[in-house]
Amino acid sequence: MMELVLASFPLIARGLLVTILVSVAVLLLGTLFGIGGGLALLYGARPLRWLVRIYVDALRGIPQLVLIFAIFYGFPALGLQVSAIFAGVLALALFCGAHVSEIIRGGVESIARGQVDAGKAIGLSFVQRLRHVIVPQALRRILPAWVNTAVEIVKSSSLVSLVSVVDLTMAIQQVVGRTREALLFYAVAATLYFAINFTLSIMGRRLENRFAHA
Amino acid sequence: MYQFNWRPVFDNFDLLLRGLGLGLSMAAVSLAIGSLIGLAAAFARTQGARPLQIVASAYVELVRNVPLLLIIYFVYFGLPLLGVSLMDNIWSFVLSLALYSGAYLTEVFRAGIEAVGRGQTEAARAIGMTRLQVARHITLPLMFRIALPALGNTFIALFKDTSLASAIAVPELTYGAIRINVNTWRVIEVYLVVGLLYLAACYAIAGLLRRLERRFAMVT
Numbered sequence: 001m002m003e004l005v006l007a008s009f010p011l012i013a014r015g016l017l018v019t020i021l022v023s024v025a026v027l028l029l030g031t032l033f034g035i036g037g038g039l040a041l042l043y044g045a046r047p048l049r050w051l052v053r054i055y056v057d058a059l060r061g062i063p064q065l066v067l068i069f070a071i072f073y074g075f076p077a078l079g080l081q082v083s084a085i086f087a088g089v090l091a092l093a094l095f096c097g098a099h100v101s102e103i104i105r106g107g108v109e110s111i112a113r114g115q116v117d118a119g120k121a122i123g124l125s126f127v128q129r130l131r132h133v134i135v136p137q138a139l140r141r142i143l144p145a146w147v148n149t150a151v152e153i154v155k156s157s158s159l160v161s162l163v164s165v166v167d168l169t170m171a172i173q174q175v176v177g178r179t180r181e182a183l184l185f186y187a188v189a190a191t192l193y194f195a196i197n198f199t200l201s202i203m204g205r206r207l208e209n210r211f212a213h214a
Numbered sequence: 215m216y217q218f219n220w221r222p223v224f225d226n227f228d229l230l231l232r233g234l235g236l237g238l239s240m241a242a243v244s245l246a247i248g249s250l251i252g253l254a255a256a257f258a259r260t261q262g263a264r265p266l267q268i269v270a271s272a273y274v275e276l277v278r279n280v281p282l283l284l285i286i287y288f289v290y291f292g293l294p295l296l297g298v299s300l301m302d303n304i305w306s307f308v309l310s311l312a313l314y315s316g317a318y319l320t321e322v323f324r325a326g327i328e329a330v331g332r333g334q335t336e337a338a339r340a341i342g343m344t345r346l347q348v349a350r351h352i353t354l355p356l357m358f359r360i361a362l363p364a365l366g367n368t369f370i371a372l373f374k375d376t377s378l379a380s381a382i383a384v385p386e387l388t389y390g391a392i393r394i395n396v397n398t399w400r401v402i403e404v405y406l407v408v409g410l411l412y413l414a415a416c417y418a419i420a421g422l423l424r425r426l427e428r429r430f431a432m433v434t
Contacts, residue, residue, distance in 0.1 A: 061416040062409050063377035066388055070405035077401040078216055151279065158281035162381055169283055173291070182292035190280045190288075197279035 005184070008175040012185075015171025016192055022089060022157045022167060023196075027150055029093035034100020041105045052101065059098035065159050067091035072163045088160030092153060099149050107141040108134055140211035147204030151197045158193075168192060222398035223407050229394065233387035234411055237376035240308050240386065245369050247312035252319025257349070259320065260327050270320065277317035283378055286310040290382045307379040315372055322364040326357035359430050366423035370416055377412075387411060 040052040059067070072087035082090075111134060119129040161170035172189040176182055223230075258270040277285070289310045290303060301309065330353050338348045380389035391408040395401055 058409075058413060061374075061413040063374040063388065063412060065377045065380070066391070066405065066409055066412060069388070069391065070401075070409065073395060073401045074405055077399075155279075155281040158283045159378075161283070169281060169287070172284070173287060176291065176295070180295055182288070182295035186284065186288045186292050189284055190276070193281060193284065194276060194279045198275065201279065 004179045005181060008179060008185070011166075011171050011175060012168070012188065012192075015166055015168040018085075018166060019154070019157050019168040019193075020196070022085065022092075022160055022165070023150075023154045025089045026092040026096055026153050026157065029089065030096025030149075030153070031100055031146070033093060033097025034104060037097055037101030038104025038108070041101060042108055056098045056101050059095050060102075064092060064095050064156050065162065067095060068159055068163060084163040084165045085160065088157075088163060088165055092156055092159070095156070096149060096153055099152075100146065103142055103145045103149065104138070107138040107145070110141055111137050143211070144204050144208040147200055147207065151200050151204075154193065154197055154200070216402060218403060219400060220403050222400045223394060223403045226390070226394050226398075229385075229390045230387060230408065230411060233385060233390035234415060236304075236384070237373060237379075237386040238415070240304065240311065240376050240379065240384075241369060241373040243308050244311035244315055244372055245365075247308070248315030248319050248368075248372075249323075249365075251312065251316030252323050255316065255320040256323035256327055259324055261345075274317045274320050277314055282310070282314050282375055283381060285314055286378060286382060289313075303379075303382045303384050307376075307382060307384050311372060311375060314375070315368060318368060318371075319365075322361050322368065323357060325364075326361035327353060329360045330356045362430055363423075363427055366420070366427065369423070370419055373415065373419065374412065 037052050037056060040048050041056070044052065068088050068091040071082065071091045072084060075082045075087065115133055115137070116129060119133045124132065157167060158169040161167050161173070164170070166174070168189060172185050176185050179185070255270040255273060258266040259274075262270065286307060289301075290306045293299065293301075293306075334352055334356065335348050338352045339345075343351070376386050377388040379386050380392060383389065385393075387408060391404045394404050398404075
């Protein structure tokens, strides 16, 4: 029995690595989508703004799991072969991008109109206003919300196990199936997810406090 | 070029509609149970004795940092291995979702309790109400109105989370999509229709909730 338990740890370690890699990839890609989407919502021409608005509202009304299935099974039907991990990362990144777009739009819109006008009045160009007036202030609102999104994404990364990617959740399922040691291994999984996310949450809270008094 | 064929999807439309109904019901029952858990934990966190506060906080922090899928697997696969097996997959999922939502609802209710003005509760104590009476007649009704928009958003989030029930073969909407897909291989049609059904349901609920909120809006 003990041997089985010990033999499971390499599998769990590999699963943990996959979970971390998927989460990081989703967050990087999703944040890129979100910056593009947020800027388009704020400063885009009307047709672009509408397109991005439809993207954001549609993705927030569809479960992430449905998005993953749609890409994983849908792309091959259209003649595009995709790996399970690619489908999972792309689907979650699209979802993440929709949320980050809204966070960025909200953060920038929370800045008093007078700030931007004052920037214009002293002759700052659009890029200069963005750099010296808008971004430093908006970042205070955006970063804490972004950290919350990051926690949600780490949790959502477990959904890739449903298209048979061996992430932490799938590894635990396999190990529990083999050893029948439910309590031990579900506790291990919960502890690992908790460790990642609690660290992120604490960093988020620190950022919030720091910016609240700045 | 992909050849569209909508027939298989619409021939099985009743499967999808029943799945949608099941998802909404499971979300509603989970919200009800989760609200009870959340209310208890919120009062424990704000007014309970120190050990109670710690237990409630530990529950909230643990659940909010762990994937829902892991909770579903623990309840469905783990509990029977530990000798607890009295649930079918639907109730097992509802219990998981209730436990999960309870943690978020604790924070919703806690914010609501803290938003009820001290003047209100102190006035009630001053006219001789017991603490239980204050909770029942002052804090709860006011808190409910403050928490209503957040409760509505939680319901929509829970409805979307019911898609995870497909992982343990609960015949809700996403599972319906998988079934039709396996039987007919009309991938694009199925997921377009299912995506639109989720979207329509989410926005319909959001619209209804906004009307409800307006009715219960606080007059300040």
